Amino acid sequence: MNMKIFIAEDELSWIIQQNYLLLPIINRFGLSLGFGDKKVNKICDEKGISSDFFLAIINTYHNPDYFPEEALLSVSPLMIIDYLQNTHAYYLEYSVPRIESLLNKLLEDCSDHCTELNMIESFYKKYNEEFLIHIRNEDEKIFPYVRDLHQYAENNHNNQVKYGKYSIRQFEKEHTNVDEKLNDLKNLLLKYLKPAYNQNLCNEFLFALFQFEQDLKDHARIEDKILVPKVLELEKKINNA
Amino acid sequence: MPEHIFIIHPSEIIRNGLKEACKDFTDLNITVLQDGNETLNELALTQNIRALIIDATLPMCKEILNQTDTAHSFKIIGIYYPADWPNRTGEFDMEVNTSMSIDKIQELIGDLLDNQPRAGKIESIGHQLSDREQEVLKLLVLGHSHKEIGSSLNISIHTVISHRKNITLKLGIKSVSGLAVYAIISGFIETDNINPESLI
Ligand SMILES: [Fe+2]
């Protein structure tokens, strides 16, 4: 894959031709197709998006070795949260239902060794349950907390009244378990499941898992490396106010 | 990626002698190891193995030979003591014996590696769980705690945890429910009397 770093003067349609997996990412910024030959900076200006943030996100997604920590840390927490929340919506509305329907197709097609596939299904369900709890916790608790915190910081308020001693630190450790299970699921399919299933359907299921996994890794990295440090900084600022 | 030669032998003198001998004709990474679980783990995690030079009498050696198919892309060289010197069995890609001169050993191994440009990895060395590991796996996925497993197998918690680590390393599966799926589809657990899905 081409490991170029995309810049503000690149045409967005050209970027997508380099890596079509970026399509869902640009949607998360409220951008959809039909941008003619407009360049990134123009499109971002029109939509009121920070082109630095936009580029940082698509470049990190495109290139796993690229992570402009400083550029990302200079972005407003509100912008980061919007992006993360749109990503959650994409998972809930698209990724998860898609994975489930591919798994169902695989199960419907099964005529032999079905107990094994049923085990895979149960395992997937368990994984998904944990995943949904994780996402819901962020949407309902963490993100509103960060929004409040941001507002307090702007107004020089103290957050003790509403949140007491709560800190974002309590949420930092949660990613590993969820990642682990997705990886286990992949390995079970790749290494141990007897291939008594429709191969094409299984491949589709796996492709969807791989793509989901990559997306999640990128997502978790932004939460762990950008969101958490930014919030810790806010907490410190407020506690000293 | 760097390529590796592994030398595995219980005798330090032989290990280091072979290492010096190999240094003369190759600049590949040479790692000397004693036998043991750690060694198996290290091998299983190494991607680019050019050659494995190993004491032919080690139990581990059998395991490696059993689990690497004949088309493995690296060479396995068996080391014998003169007393055990076999008729060539064909199990190894080459056999050497400790009474051979260094020159002779260098020549044999050097030629073998020249004809062997490709490095590879031990495909499924991990895949096979030891009997003990299978016992731990079973109890674990049936819902027993580390402590319970320790007392029913008469081993310390520390040992249970180390088995657990090795199981995960070998199988590539970390979560207990993932291990349960593995144990059921591999037939380690009788599912006549339990609902397998209740284990997940
Ligand atoms: Fe998230």
Ligand SMILES: [Fe+2]
């Ligand atoms: Fe998260």
